[in-house]
Amino acid sequence: MKETWAKCDLVATVARDRLDRVLIRENQSGRREYVAMQVTAADLGAIRRGVAIALGLGHV
Numbered sequence: 001m002k003e004t005w006a007k008c009d010l011v012a013t014v015a016r017d018r019l020d021r022v023l024i025r026e027n028q029s030g031r032r033e034y035v036a037m038q039v040t041a042a043d044l045g046a047i048r049r050g051v052a053i054a055l056g057l058g059h060v
Contacts, residue, residue, distance in 0.1 A: 004037065008050030 004022055021034035039047070052058065 006043075006047045006050065008047060009054040011051060011054065
């Protein structure tokens with residue numbers, strides 16, 4: 001599985017439709033290949049805490 005990460009201090013607005021896949025590679029013809037992944041409850045909690053801290057809201 002490809003390692004992924006969240007940048008909690010770079011908050012942006014994106015369409016939820018764009019959050020369902022992770023780019024894993026481009027094949028030899030240049031076509032992008034994606035995989036659908038899910039965030040664990042523990043990781044989502046850590047991301048939320050990181051975003052709150054980045055926004056100056058303290059620990060949530």
